Amino acid sequence: MNRFLFKLSLCLFVFAAVCAFAPPTALCQTEKVGIVQYMPPKGMTKTLKDNVVAFSEFDQVTGKYCIITVYGATPGTGSAQGDFRREWNNLVVKTLDKAQADLERIRQQKAELDEQESRLAAFIDMAKVYNTGEEATDDFSVGVACVPLRRG
Numbered sequence: 229m230n231r232f233l234f235k236l237s238l239c240l241f242v243f244a245a246v247c248a249f250a251p252p253t254a255l256c257q258t259e260k261v262g263i264v265q266y267m268p269p270k271g272m273t274k275t276l277k278d279n280v281v282a283f284s285e286f287d288q289v290t291g292k293y294c295i296i297t298v299y300g301a302t303p304g305t306g307s308a309q310g311d312f313r314r315e316w317n318n319l320v321v322k323t324l325d326k327a328q329a330d331l332e333r334i335r336q337q338k339a340e341l342d343e344q345e346s347r348l349a350a351f352i353d354m355a356k357v358y359n360t361g362e363e364a365t366d367d368f369s370v371g372v373a374c375v376p377l378r379r380g
Contacts (some may be wrong), residue, residue, distance in 0.1 A: 261281050261300035264300050268281075272294070280297060282296070283297075302315060
């Protein structure tokens with residue numbers, strides 16, 4: 229029995245030593261983008277693009293979100309400042325400029341929809357006045373107005 233406990237203890241010690249000194253990548257599934265090796269987060273949505281991997285998570289209840297982006301390596305030119313400036317422009321400035329342009333387009337579309345909505349509300353009010361002869365209210369049970377056209 230004593231010999232059995234000794235062997236068991238030795239096996240557990242060797243197993244613990246191997247686990248303690250093994251790199252974390254050996255215990256987890258790793259992925260690569262170019263030469264960059266990473267461990268993907270669990271439970272997040274993965275989006276693949278050219279030399280880029282993005283992981284995202286969105287909680288619809290609270291509205292909170294998380295985005296993790298892994299960029300692959302790009303070849304350098306020998307100038308750290310020049311490489312940084314080039315990558316900053318490619319990864320940040322151009323992306324934000326496109327996002328800003330999209331935001332401006334969305335704002336313009338919203339302004340157009342708001343204008344159409346106000347015109348429609350004015351038309352509904354006129355139709356209510358025409359149909360009932362009374363001042364318009366928020367009761368939409370009146371129906372569609374037929375506005376007669378008069379020729380000069």
